[in-house]
Amino acid sequence: MLPYKKHVDYIIVLGAGIRSEEVTPLLKSRLDKGLMYLKDNPQVKFVVSGGKGPDEPVSEAFAMAKYLRSQNIPDNQIIIEDQSTTTYENMKYSKIKIDDDWSDEKRKPNVLFTTNNYHVLRSMTYADMAKLKAHGAGAPTSYYFLPSALLREYAAVLVQNKIKIILIMLLIISFVIIVSWPF
Structure with a gap:
């Protein structure tokens, strides 16, 4: 910028x-x-x-x-x-x-x-x-190209960081399971 x-x-x-x-x-x-x-x-x-x-x-x-x-x-x-x-x-x-x-x-x-x-x-x-x-x-x-370009970049960033994202998702799922488990 x-x-x-x-x-x-x-x-x-x-x-x-x-x-x-x-x-x-x-x-x-x-x-x-x-x-x-x-x-x-x-x-x-x-x-x-x-x-x-x-x-x-x-x-x-x-x-x-x-x-x-x-x-x-x-x-x-x-x-x-x-x-x-x-x-x-x-x-x-x-x-x-x-x-x-x-x-x-x-x-x-x-x-x-x-x-x-x-x-x-x-x-x-x-x-x-x-x-x-x-x-x-x-x-x-160009404005007409921007939406598809941003979606492509978003997907590429997700793929580039897939291990970090998987670990974060596993952490969130584990937290949800622990919190909702009846004691």
Whole structure:
């Protein structure tokens, strides 16, 4: 919700499905959110992260790099990560690309990732799992897409935390049984 005010060294743009070599409106909003930070961080490097799905003509990273070039971003500011197929892999492989590129041993890079607003929370957990210290920036999502996206994210968070949820449910059931047991 709050804009990231610190200097940014890298912006990871998380991929989203594509149907051609052009980015979809959903993916364009993620890229445009990253471009917003360019004004205050002219030397920022974009890590476009997303592989090629079986129904995609090119990798998501390829399409994103093409879009950034059309926005006058030079190739030396674009790092392509085109192996990932999940959000966790986006974070994991992007971290490797950043670690390989970063040369300042005195400090760690400031990393920001962009995704759609409904996806920031879960993406933060994957960044933590990948040991990537990054902040998230949420791009706007079309209102007609938001209800289904939020339901999908809710289900994904439940699946991601299924062991914790099962333990909590067992604890609640145990409590109910103990409280209702006649003594």
